[in-house]
Amino acid sequence: xxxxxxxxxxxxxxxxxxxxxxxxxxxxxxxxxxxxxxxxxxxxxxxxxxxxxxxxxxxxxxxxxxxxxxxxxxxxxxxxxxxxxxxxxxxxxxxxxxxxxxxxxxxxxxxxxxxxxxxxxxxxxxxxxxxxxxxxxxxxxxxxxxxxxxxxxxxxxxxxxxxxxxxxxxxxxxxxxxxxxxxxxxxxxxxxxxxxxxxxxxxxxxxxxxxxxxxxxxxxxxxxxxxxxxxxxxxxxxxxxxxxxxxxxxxxxxxxxxxxxxxxxxxxxxxxxxxxxxxxxxxxxxxxxxxxxxxxxxxxxxxxxxxxxxxxxxxxxxxxxxxxxxxxxxxxxxxxxxxxxxxxxxxxxxxxxxxxxxxxxxxxx
Amino acid sequence: xxxxxxxxxxxxxxxxxxxxxxxxxxxxxxxxxxxxxxxxxxxxxxxxxxxxxxxxxxxxxxxxxxxxxxxxxxxxxxxxxxxxxxxxxxxxxxxxxxxxxxxxxxxxxxxxxxxxxxxxxxxxxxxxxxxxxxxxxxxxxxxxxxxxxxxxxxxxxxxxxxxxxxxxxxxxxxxxxxxxxxxxxxxxxxxxxxxxxxxxxxxxxxxxxxxxxxxxxxxxxxxxxxxxxxxxxxxxxxxxxxxxxxxxxxxxxxxxxxxxxxxxxxxxxxxxxxxxxxxxxxxxxxxxxxxxxxxxxxxxxxxxxxxxxxxxxxxxxxxxxxxxxxxxxxxxxxxxxxxxxxxxxxxxxxxxxxxxxxxxxxxxxxxxxxxxxxxxxxxxxxxxxxxxxxxxxxxxxxxxxxxxxxxxxxxxxxxxxxxxxxxxxxxxxxxxxxxxxxxxxxxxxxxxxxxxxxxxxxxxxxxxxxxxxxxxxxxxxxxxxxxxxxxxxxxxxxxxxxxxxxxxxxxxxxxxxxxxxxxxxxxxxxxxxxxxxxxxxxxxxxxxxxxxxxxxxxxxxxxxxxxxxxxxxxxxxxxxxxxxxxxxxxxxxxxxxxxxxxxxxxxxxxxxxxxxxxxxx
Numbered sequence: 001x002x003x004x005x006x007x008x009x010x011x012x013x014x015x016x017x018x019x020x021x022x023x024x025x026x027x028x029x030x031x032x033x034x035x036x037x038x039x040x041x042x043x044x045x046x047x048x049x050x051x052x053x054x055x056x057x058x059x060x061x062x063x064x065x066x067x068x069x070x071x072x073x074x075x076x077x078x079x080x081x082x083x084x085x086x087x088x089x090x091x092x093x094x095x096x097x098x099x100x101x102x103x104x105x106x107x108x109x110x111x112x113x114x115x116x117x118x119x120x121x122x123x124x125x126x127x128x129x130x131x132x133x134x135x136x137x138x139x140x141x142x143x144x145x146x147x148x149x150x151x152x153x154x155x156x157x158x159x160x161x162x163x164x165x166x167x168x169x170x171x172x173x174x175x176x177x178x179x180x181x182x183x184x185x186x187x188x189x190x191x192x193x194x195x196x197x198x199x200x201x202x203x204x205x206x207x208x209x210x211x212x213x214x215x216x217x218x219x220x221x222x223x224x225x226x227x228x229x230x231x232x233x234x235x236x237x238x239x240x241x242x243x244x245x246x247x248x249x250x251x252x253x254x255x256x257x258x259x260x261x262x263x264x265x266x267x268x269x270x271x272x273x274x275x276x277x278x279x280x281x282x283x284x285x286x287x288x289x290x291x292x293x294x295x296x297x298x299x300x301x302x303x304x305x306x307x308x309x310x311x312x313x314x315x316x317x318x319x320x321x322x323x324x325x326x327x328x329x330x331x332x333x334x335x336x337x338x339x340x341x342x343x344x345x346x347x348x349x350x351x352x353x354x355x356x357x358x359x360x361x362x363x364x365x
Numbered sequence: 366x367x368x369x370x371x372x373x374x375x376x377x378x379x380x381x382x383x384x385x386x387x388x389x390x391x392x393x394x395x396x397x398x399x400x401x402x403x404x405x406x407x408x409x410x411x412x413x414x415x416x417x418x419x420x421x422x423x424x425x426x427x428x429x430x431x432x433x434x435x436x437x438x439x440x441x442x443x444x445x446x447x448x449x450x451x452x453x454x455x456x457x458x459x460x461x462x463x464x465x466x467x468x469x470x471x472x473x474x475x476x477x478x479x480x481x482x483x484x485x486x487x488x489x490x491x492x493x494x495x496x497x498x499x500x501x502x503x504x505x506x507x508x509x510x511x512x513x514x515x516x517x518x519x520x521x522x523x524x525x526x527x528x529x530x531x532x533x534x535x536x537x538x539x540x541x542x543x544x545x546x547x548x549x550x551x552x553x554x555x556x557x558x559x560x561x562x563x564x565x566x567x568x569x570x571x572x573x574x575x576x577x578x579x580x581x582x583x584x585x586x587x588x589x590x591x592x593x594x595x596x597x598x599x600x601x602x603x604x605x606x607x608x609x610x611x612x613x614x615x616x617x618x619x620x621x622x623x624x625x626x627x628x629x630x631x632x633x634x635x636x637x638x639x640x641x642x643x644x645x646x647x648x649x650x651x652x653x654x655x656x657x658x659x660x661x662x663x664x665x666x667x668x669x670x671x672x673x674x675x676x677x678x679x680x681x682x683x684x685x686x687x688x689x690x691x692x693x694x695x696x697x698x699x700x701x702x703x704x705x706x707x708x709x710x711x712x713x714x715x716x717x718x719x720x721x722x723x724x725x726x727x728x729x730x731x732x733x734x735x736x737x738x739x740x741x742x743x744x745x746x747x748x749x750x751x752x753x754x755x756x757x758x759x760x761x762x763x764x765x766x767x768x769x770x771x772x773x774x775x776x777x778x779x780x781x782x783x784x785x786x787x788x789x790x791x792x793x794x795x796x797x798x799x800x801x802x803x804x805x806x807x808x809x810x811x812x813x814x815x816x817x818x819x820x821x822x823x824x825x826x827x828x829x830x831x832x833x834x835x836x837x838x839x840x841x842x843x844x845x846x847x848x849x850x851x852x853x854x855x856x857x858x859x860x861x862x863x864x865x866x867x868x869x870x871x872x873x874x875x876x877x878x879x880x881x882x883x884x885x886x887x888x889x890x891x892x893x894x895x896x897x898x899x900x901x902x903x904x905x906x907x908x909x910x911x912x913x914x915x916x917x918x919x920x921x922x923x924x925x926x927x928x929x930x931x932x933x934x935x936x937x938x939x940x941x942x943x944x945x946x947x948x949x950x951x952x953x954x955x956x957x958x959x960x961x962x963x964x965x966x967x968x969x970x971x972x973x974x975x976x977x978x979x980x981x982x
Contacts (some may be wrong), residue, residue, distance in 0.1 A: 031929075042932035057931065062883030064849040064934035086849035088897045092884050107888035335931075360933035364849055 019271030029310030058100025210234025273315030446514030453507030488540030505784030511775035527572030593667030613649025799971035806955035817921030
């Protein structure tokens, strides 16, 4: 039987742009080209070296990434996975340990799930991947050989108190143990799982967010240094709240205040900084996009209205001053990227960089 | 290269040339049919002349038929015969083979319910898979039907012509007009609902009726009443609120007219339609009110059954039809890929015939229809039976005119068969004509040179070289295992060709060489094989090797492989080669799969034919 061929140009659910920073650099994935047409939407990966304010295009070559691009970062290493699109059913992987200057291909047996944190690596070269079929695969070394780690069904059985809806993200903890985040249908619970003695269990049974507001869903899960950061939507994106939880060295958790979302709001992009800060770009059905930022021990702050065309953001660190820098916004107009930073007054955004991505329009048609 | 493929233009020279060639060949057959009929006619005249001489030279006596053909029937027969001929001639347009599906059929079906589109697509695939046969068949079927209706005025042959007209008309109405758009949301009499060809069917049905039906007052009155009721129904549809016809600018009619005025056509037509569109923009409510009142009023006049009222209604309807034909339907056939003059001419024809049937009963005619030998013609010859058309009795001698018409009808039937036979064959042939692939990618280059050698590793890690495949015919191509568009389609073409080879497949190998300098390990070729369902094919080899080795093979076969930046897939030549058992390249083909499944399927047919040539050479 001839495999079913999906309609060309069919638009899958939107994948939010994502950014992640470590002390060894910052990375951001975002869609460019013609967002109205998937075959002309190309996902690009940008990198900023520590201490540099310039972003460089480092998208791995060799395959079309119209379906989306996700990245797992550990220190100075990165693994990038291409989401299946058009007639391709599995996800080519690439890894780099030199800031994206050169890439090595890696094979993943299947398609990555459409999640910003569907891929994670640790400093030793081990990997985790959330697959489209609801399973998590693990690779022990160099992303070379993948084996099943856990499935949605298994996690559902492991923690009835959560009532797992779906696997949402993977990460390695500060001690390089696999973490799997899921949505929880049970109000206030956070579906974050770790493994002890071969058994999966809730990593933080006492952690509660948005209590009383309904089901929870994990949008981001990142570990940088000793800090693990979890961004969750409570009550569902579009009519709930956002909250962030942090843990240092896998000890106790702290949570942020709630950020209320307006009806119909969607998270278009999010970024996690090396120090655990989180920034989100919220799109409303009617209202103008808005950018919010929060960090450990701080409240959510609303940043000035972003310029038009903003599609992604990042929270770079300045390695020279060891200070957290303000949010970088990425404005996309076709194949042109503009980087915006807040002016010293903090009231407006100013363009600090423009660059062109050599997009091959029509190459995926 | 991926992303470079596009559909051939309607005027693609290869397709047009093949269409003309097919028409020319069929014309020769038609001329042969004409010649045979002419010879038969002369033989008949000669035989008749000798018989007369042998019987003493008595001249045939022309008898007058007391029951001439009803004028309404004659109007229908000649009118719809002429329309079929016009439609057949319009099918001669060069753009028809490739243009009809995209320019006519698909727009007709757009907006109709899913099941209508499903039905239409099932018929459409016959045309898109076999555009040359389908387009040329339409020419001859329609010309044949037209000639048949006109040439055979009476009797079973004539009625059979009417029935054939109904049959083909239904095919065109369903598959070509998507049921005349009656299931689409904007159905309106003004734009041709319920479909021009459905009116042809009604005309054909009336011609297929026994002639006595035209002499039955009750029946013709029913026909007239049905026509009146139809118009009133169309008026109700036109008046129905919420369908956008009461609205001016942006309304349903204004939008349709605006779209029609943009069709490429003579300037006087586009300006006429555009002027009416502007008028409707400004006075949409009044225009619709006029249409509703006119349709309902004319319908009422016809239903009244009074001759003067009906005559007034018919005159008004003809004027309305002509105005609509010019201002709304833009005459239907002078712009775009016009296939018929749209609905207003057949509409007027049907209604005029209905009026004539109701109020112009046939008069005694003096038209000679049959000559009989008075010495042998029996008194109760069927020629004098009122309900039956004149058919010569065994002892009667038909007139030359009768024989000429009968032969013309036979010739017309033969012309229909000239078109219908290849159309039927196309309908049962599920493959796609290779010419589509050739139109897209060019004709294969015949070669006769030693194929460049290669020594690589297959998807199972086994070494495979061209030398090791010696003795087998090899179909070779270059595929990117992580390609998102063309390569999976090309792999499916190879798979299709492999499956169609059946027993010959044992002596044919299908080989792909990796065309990606980055993702080129066996893990990727295996994943590609699983994705495309190729793992169970014993004669499928997906080869890879070191980048240096691959580069050498790419270069030796003239395959360009370029890594593109910024998230684009690797660009590579879509090339295929057929290598004979002695290791000589015999054909080089471009295997760009094209924009639709038809083109991909067409390539597998083309590849199969080239492999077949090599295997049997």
